[in-house]
Amino acid sequence: MRKTFLFMDTVINKVDSKGRVSLPADYRAIVKELGSEIVCYRSLVSPCIEGCTEDLLEKLASEIEDSNDFFSQTQDDLTNLIFGDAKRFTFDSTGRIVLSEKLLKHAQIKDTAVFVGKGRKFQIWSPENWEKEEERIRAEVMKKRPVLNTRKTGENA
Amino acid sequence: MRKTFLFMDTVINKVDSKGRVSLPADYRAIVKELGSEIVCYRSLVSPCIEGCTEDLLEKLASEIEDSNDFFSQTQDDLTNLIFGDAKRFTFDSTGRIVLSEKLLKHAQIKDTAVFVGKGRKFQIWSPENWEKEEERIRAEVMKKRPVLNTRKTGENA
DNA sequence: TAAATTACCATGATATACCATAAATATAAA
DNA sequence: TTTATATTTATGGTATATCATGGTAATTTA
Numbered sequence: 623m624r625k626t627f628l629f630m631d632t633v634i635n636k637v638d639s640k641g642r643v644s645l646p647a648d649y650r651a652i653v654k655e656l657g658s659e660i661v662c663y664r665s666l667v668s669p670c671i672e673g674c675t676e677d678l679l680e681k682l683a684s685e686i687e688d689s690n691d692f693f694s695q696t697q698d699d700l701t702n703l704i705f706g707d708a709k710r711f712t713f714d715s716t717g718r719i720v721l722s723e724k725l726l727k728h729a730q731i732k733d734t735a736v737f738v739g740k741g742r743k744f745q746i747w748s749p750e751n752w753e754k755e756e757e758r759i760r761a762e763v764m765k766k767r768p769v770l771n772t773r774k775t776g777e778n779a
Numbered sequence: 780m781r782k783t784f785l786f787m788d789t790v791i792n793k794v795d796s797k798g799r800v801s802l803p804a805d806y807r808a809i810v811k812e813l814g815s816e817i818v819c820y821r822s823l824v825s826p827c828i829e830g831c832t833e834d835l836l837e838k839l840a841s842e843i844e845d846s847n848d849f850f851s852q853t854q855d856d857l858t859n860l861i862f863g864d865a866k867r868f869t870f871d872s873t874g875r876i877v878l879s880e881k882l883l884k885h886a887q888i889k890d891t892a893v894f895v896g897k898g899r900k901f902q903i904w905s906p907e908n909w910e911k912e913e914e915r916i917r918a919e920v921m922k923k924r925p926v927l928n929t930r931k932t933g934e935n936a
Numbered sequence: 937t938a939a940a941t942t943a944c945c946a947t948g949a950t951a952t953a954c955c956a957t958a959a960a961t962a963t964a965a966a
Numbered sequence: 967t968t969t970a971t972a973t974t975t976a977t978g979g980t981a982t983a984t985c986a987t988g989g990t991a992a993t994t995t996a
Contacts, residue, residue, distance in 0.1 A: 624816070625814065625815075625837075626815065626816075626833040626834065626836075626837040628833065628836060628837060628840055628862060628865075629862065630818070630836075630862050630863075630865045630866055630867060631863070631864075631865065631866040631867075632863050632864070635986070635987090636986080636987065638987075638988075640940095640941085642987085644985075644986050644987070646985095647984075647985060647986090648867065667852070667855075681844075712942095714942070714943055714944080715943070715944065715945095716943090716944080716945090716985090716986080716987080717985075717986080718986090718987085720941080720942080738859060738863040739862040739863050739865070740855075740858045740859055740862050740863065741836070741839070741840035741843065741844075741858050741861075741862045742840055742843075742844055743858075745859070755859075756859075756863075759856045759859055759860055760860070762856050763823070763856055763857065763860055764823075766853070792976070792977090793976080793977070795977070795978070797951090799977085799978095801975075801976050801977075803975095804974075804975060804976090869952090871952070871953055871954075872953065872954065872955095873953090873954080873955090873975085873976075873977080874975075874976080875976085875977085877951075877952080
């Protein structure tokens with residue numbers, strides 16, 4: 623029995639004409655062990671689909687509940703957007719989910735999906751958009767490297 | 780039951796045509812006792828593979844989660860880079876992991892891997908790159924020696 | 937009843953687990 | 967210290983299980 627649940631790695635899977643994609647096996651294992659479900663929604667800031675376990679959204683909801691004025695109005699609005707957009711995606715016996723037209727369109731995904739782990743969350747990109755995004759991030763992080771290294775979370779040497 | 784968990788020493792192992800390498804026995808012992816798994820990713824700054832226990836990344840994920848910063852751009856970038864690249868590597872009954880083509884290429888490893896302990900983390904180098912790196916480190920330390928000596932005598936005084 | 941959605945089966949490719957042997961290290965006896 | 971024995975560790979090869987994916991049947995719902 624494992625004790626850590628992290629979405630990791632970058633996995634490329636095919637999307638068929640009905641929007642079916644295999645959720646990476648590692649991701650499925652996490653969902654299964656947590657006894658939770660996958661929830662997906664359109665990213666608010668990027669042309670990609672964002673996903674996490676229902677547990678995480680539950681936690682987010684509780685936090686907002688518990689610390690009303692701690693959160694800015696902006697963040698409250700953002701969470702509203704997410705909960706309004708989010709939807710459960712159960713996978714069948716072969717491990718596939720069916721992504722909706724709305725999500726696929728937002729991420730500009732046609733026949734190939736790139737799953738990118740983000741720890742508690744993950745993202746689904748089109749190959750083209752992900753390539754651009756990865757480049758942008760690398761440049762950005764290299765620029766900020768000195769700052770990151772002094773931080774405790776700078777475990778990425 | 781031991782209480783310290785440090786990756787130490789330098790170990791040279793062979794990499795076969797499928798990318799299989801024996802994880803040094805000492806490293807395996809740590810992972811086993813922690814009940815965790817090995818996670819590897821490309822170093823952001825060096826031509827080497829970096830590894831740690833999943834526990835360590837889990838801590839990082841928790842910190843991000845608890846920082847009430849669900850929508851921060853910088854964190855988004857960081858998590859993408861770290862977790863998007865990282866991957867779990869479980870070892871079989873003989874103690875081997877299978878390194879991916881991506882990692883081997885980044886570290887320029889062909890048939891020999893050099894494991895270098897770094898405390899909570901470790902690195903995997905090609906023999907050639909490691910030789911250079913070790914030299915660089917030695918030179919760097921020698922440059923700083925006068926400073927180190929002053930500090931030591933200052934404390935004793 | 938037609939369209940759409942969901943669940944199930946089949947297959948090839950890939951990755952994983954296992955077995956056997958060789959090398960290295962540690963332990964015990966001389 | 968030297969030699970012999972036992973134990974752990976590293977590595978080559980192979981069988982097995984898992985996974986992604988195309989196709990189809992069953993079920994829903996409009």
